[in-house]
Amino acid sequence: MHCISHAGQSAADVSDDCQLVEAACQGDRSAYGLLYDRYARMVHGILLARVPLNDVDDLVHDVFLQALPRLHSLRDVTRFGAWLAAITRNRANDYHRQSVDEVELPDDLSANESGGKPTSGLDDAETASILTAVRSLPETYREPLLLRLVEGMTGPEIAERTGLTAGSVRVNLHRGMQQLREKLQARRGMTHE
C-alpha cells in the first residue's frame, strides 16, 4: 500500500494509520501523538505481560520515544503496529537484561508491586490475584488476554493493531481464557480448603 499525505492536511484530518506515519515522518508531531493515542494501549498491554506493573507506564513512553527516530526505517507503513509491537517486546527483553536482580515476574504481585502504584488497583487483592494468574500463562496467551481484558481491545482490534492474523488471535484468546478459568478455579478451590 502506498500512502501519500497531502500538503496542507493537518494531522487531525488524517484518519488512516499509514497516513499518520507518513505525516510523522515528515515532522508532524501531532500525527505521532495521534499514533500514540491509537497504540498506547497495545504497547501497555504487551509490556504488562512482561514487566513489573510499576515500570509499565514509563516503559510505554520509552517505547514511543525509541520508535520515533526510527520511523524512517519502517519500509512498510501498513505494518506500523506489528513493528511497534516488536519494538515493545524487545524493550521488555532489554528491561530484563538491564535489571540486576529481577528476571522472573514476581509470583505475588500484591506483595511486590502495591507500594509504587497505590491507585493502580493492586491494593485490590482480587485484581492482583487475577493479574498474577494471567501472567502465569504462556506468553502466547497472556498478551492477547491482557489486551482484551485490561485494555478493552476486541479480538479484531488486537489482530489489526499487532499485525497477527485474526485466526491466531482468536485461538489464543480462546485457549488462554480456558487456561485462565482453570487457574482461577484451582485458586478458588485452594482458598476454600
Next chain:
Amino acid sequence: MNDDYLWDGSGEPDPEIQKLESALGKLRHNRAAPAFPEITATHVQAARRPFWQAFLFPRFAAVAAGILVIAAISFFTLRPKPNPNSGAGWDVTRVTGTPRIGRDTLGAQNATGKLGLGQMLETDSQSQANIRVEEVGEIVVDPGTRLRLPDSSSGVHRLALDRGTIHASIWAPAGEFVIDTPSAMAVDLGCAYTLHVDDSGNGVLHTTLGWVGFKLADHEAFIPAGAACSTKRKTGPGTPYFEDASPAFLAALSTFDLESSSPEDRAAVLHVVLAQSRKHDALTLWHLLTRVTEPDRGRVYDRLAHFIPAPAGVTREGILRLDRNMLDLWWNELGFGDSELWRHWERTWPDKSTKSSK
C-alpha cells in the same frame, strides 16, 4: 462454548469475563502522551523523496552538479583507505588481549575501533572484544573467534560468524538481526543467546532470553529461552531441546540428529526419545514431526498430543501430511512464541536482504 463475547464483545455476555474485565480494567492505560521531541525529518525526507525531485529546481541542480564534480575528483585522486578507527561502522571495544579489525590491532593504548562493512574482527586465544551498536544490541566476542560484517543498513543487520563464540543481546526489532554461520543462519526474534561455531563449521546455539530462529534453506528450528540446538554443516539445524532434559533423552536425540545413518538406527533412537520425553520436551517433539519419516510421524503425533492436545483446527491427518498452518497452530499452543512473528520474517527477509545488498 460460544466465544463471541470474548472475541468482539458481541453475543451473550459471559459473566465471568465481565467480572475479569471489571477487575483488570482498573489497570487500563490512561496516561497522556509525553512531549515528543522535534522529529528530525531531514534524513527521513531524503530517504523517502524521489531522487529526481531534488532536481526540479535549477539552483539545486547547479549545486548538486558542483558537488558531484568535486566528489568525483576527490574520489579519483584521494581514494581514502578504510580506517577502522573512524567513519561508519560498528563500535568495537577491546576487553582483553589484542583483538584485530582487518590489519589493525586494538591494544591498551587504542582500545576502541570500528568494524566497517566487509571487515573482519578476529580474536586470538588471549583476546576478547565487545561490539555495541546503539540501534541493534551488544555482542561479546570470546577468544578464538572470527566474524565479519557483510551488511548493516536500515532494517537489516547481518554478521557472519566463521568460527568461535559470541554472546548476543539484541534489542533491534525481531527479525532485523541475523548471524550467518557455515551451517545455519540464526535469526533474532527478540532475545539473548550464545552461538558457537567450531573449526569444521558445525555449531550450537543456546538461548537465554526470548527466542531465536535457526534456518538453512527449508530446514528450520525455533529455540526458546533455556533451550539449545546443534547445527551441522550441509544438513543444517538439528532438533532443539531443553538442556534440563534427561541424559538418556539428550543422548538419543544427539544420535538421531547427527550420528545415525540408517533409517533403522533413527527409528530405534526415536523410541528412546519418545519414551524419555516430558511435557516440557514438547518443544522437541513438535520439531520431530517434520524430521521423522512418514511411518514414524504418527508415533510422534501421539506423544505430543499426550502432553499438549492438538488445538481446534488441527487434525492428525493434517499433521501427518505436514500442513503448515496446522503445525503453526500447534506451535502456538506450546506457549514459546507466536509463529506469526517468524512467518512475517520469512515473508519480508528475502526482500529486505536483496534490497540492502544492492
